[in-house]
Amino acid sequence: MSDWEGVRLHVVTGKGGVGKTTVSAALALALAANGHKVLLAEVEGRQGLAHLFDVGPLDYTERRIASAPGGGEVYGLAIDAREAMHEYLTLFYKLGRAARALDRVGFVEFATTIAPGLRDVLLTGKTYESTRRQTSGGAYVYDAVILDAPPTGRVTRFLDVNASVSSLARVGPVHRQATSITKLLHSPRTAVHVVTLLEDMPVQEAVDTVTELGETEIPVGAVIVNQVRKPHLNGEERILAKQRELDREAIVAGLQAAAVPHTPATLDRLAAEAADHAARLDLEDDARVDLSTLERPMYDLPHLPDGIDPTAVYELAEILQEQGAA
Ligand SMILES: Nc1ncnc2c1ncn2[C@@H]1O[C@H](COP(=O)(O)OP(=O)(O)O)[C@@H](O)[C@H]1O
Ligand SMILES: [Mg+2]
Structure with missing residues (x-):
C-alpha cells in the first residue's frame, strides 16, 4: 500500500544539488511500476532528465523515456514558458498562428517581464493540464505526474500561482486558469516532497519550506533523505x-x-x-531530529558511490517502493 494513494501530482523540491532530479526520476519509476503510466516533467530547462535516462533532449512533446518493472511507462516532458504560452493563446484565445507571430515580436518575453508570475502560471498550468487530461473513455491519461520543481528557495512562490497573478488578472482565462491550478495544488491530490541531505543548510531549507508550504496550505508529502552513508562506527x-x-x-x-x-x-x-x-555522525543525528519534528513520512536513499546512471535510478526506485513511496 502506497503512502500516496489518491495523490496525482507529486512535486519534488529541495536545496539546489541535493538530488531533486535524481529523486524525481526514481519516484517516477517507482510510481510507474506494475503497469502504471506516469509523466515526469521538468521546468528549469536543464535537460537533467534526458541525461539521467540517457535519452535525447526532451521538449514540449511528451515522449516515452523509460519502462518500469511490470509493464509501466515513464513519459518525459520539458515544460517551456514560450511553448506553454503558444498553447495557451491557441486554446483560450483561438489565436493559432497569430500566437507565433506575436512571439516573433517578442511578446512572450514582454509579457513575462511585466508579469513575472505569469511565467510560473504557464509552467504550472501545463502540469495541471497533464494531471487532469483524460482519454475519450474518461480515464486519466497519466496515473500520476511528477514535477522536478524549482529549488526550495523559490518553490513556494512558484506554486502560489494565485498570488502571482491576482495583481495581473482578476477576471478572464488567466484568472480562471490560476484558480483551477490553485484548487489542485491545495487539494489532497497534490503532495510536495522535500529532498534533503543530512547537512545543516539543506535541512534548514527543508524545514523552512515545509513551514512555508504549511502557511500557504499546500500539502507537504515526504521528506526524502538522499545520499545517506553507512556509519563506520557503532x-x-x-x-x-x-x-x-x-x-x-x-x-x-x-x-x-x-x-x-x-x-x-x-x-x-x-x-x-x-x-x-564520529562528529559527522553526531551532526547527522541532530539533522534527523530536526527533520522528525516535521512529522512527515521519511524515506532514506543511499549514497551510491559509483554515481547515478539509468541503472542506479532503477535501484533508487526500488528502495523508494520498499519504504512505501509507491
Ligand atoms: N543517491 C545518490 N548517490 C550518489 N550520487 C547522487 C545521489 N543522488 C544524486 N547524486 C548526484 O548528485 C548530483 C546532484 O543531483 P541532481 O539530481 O542533479 O540534484 P538537483 O536536481 O537537486 O540539482 C548529481 O551529480 C547526481 O548524480
Ligand atoms: Mg535538477
Whole structure:
C-alpha cells in the first residue's frame, strides 16, 4: 500500500544539488511500476532528465523515456514558458498562428517581464493540464505526474500561482486558469516532497519550506533523505573515537591482517579521521531530529558511490517502493 494513494501530482523540491532530479526520476519509476503510466516533467530547462535516462533532449512533446518493472511507462516532458504560452493563446484565445507571430515580436518575453508570475502560471498550468487530461473513455491519461520543481528557495512562490497573478488578472482565462491550478495544488491530490541531505543548510531549507508550504496550505508529502552513508562506527566506538580512545592494538591488528604498512603517524591520522567521522555522525543525528519534528513520512536513499546512471535510478526506485513511496 502506497503512502500516496489518491495523490496525482507529486512535486519534488529541495536545496539546489541535493538530488531533486535524481529523486524525481526514481519516484517516477517507482510510481510507474506494475503497469502504471506516469509523466515526469521538468521546468528549469536543464535537460537533467534526458541525461539521467540517457535519452535525447526532451521538449514540449511528451515522449516515452523509460519502462518500469511490470509493464509501466515513464513519459518525459520539458515544460517551456514560450511553448506553454503558444498553447495557451491557441486554446483560450483561438489565436493559432497569430500566437507565433506575436512571439516573433517578442511578446512572450514582454509579457513575462511585466508579469513575472505569469511565467510560473504557464509552467504550472501545463502540469495541471497533464494531471487532469483524460482519454475519450474518461480515464486519466497519466496515473500520476511528477514535477522536478524549482529549488526550495523559490518553490513556494512558484506554486502560489494565485498570488502571482491576482495583481495581473482578476477576471478572464488567466484568472480562471490560476484558480483551477490553485484548487489542485491545495487539494489532497497534490503532495510536495522535500529532498534533503543530512547537512545543516539543506535541512534548514527543508524545514523552512515545509513551514512555508504549511502557511500557504499546500500539502507537504515526504521528506526524502538522499545520499545517506553507512556509519563506520557503532555507538560505543563513536564515543571512543571522539575521545581518541579507540583500541590502537586492534587497529594495528586490522592493518596487519590487511597487509597495510603503518607507522605511529598513520595511527594518529586514522584516529583523527575516526574522530571527524564520529562528529559527522553526531551532526547527522541532530539533522534527523530536526527533520522528525516535521512529522512527515521519511524515506532514506543511499549514497551510491559509483554515481547515478539509468541503472542506479532503477535501484533508487526500488528502495523508494520498499519504504512505501509507491
Ligand atoms: N543517491 C545518490 N548517490 C550518489 N550520487 C547522487 C545521489 N543522488 C544524486 N547524486 C548526484 O548528485 C548530483 C546532484 O543531483 P541532481 O539530481 O542533479 O540534484 P538537483 O536536481 O537537486 O540539482 C548529481 O551529480 C547526481 O548524480
Ligand atoms: Mg535538477
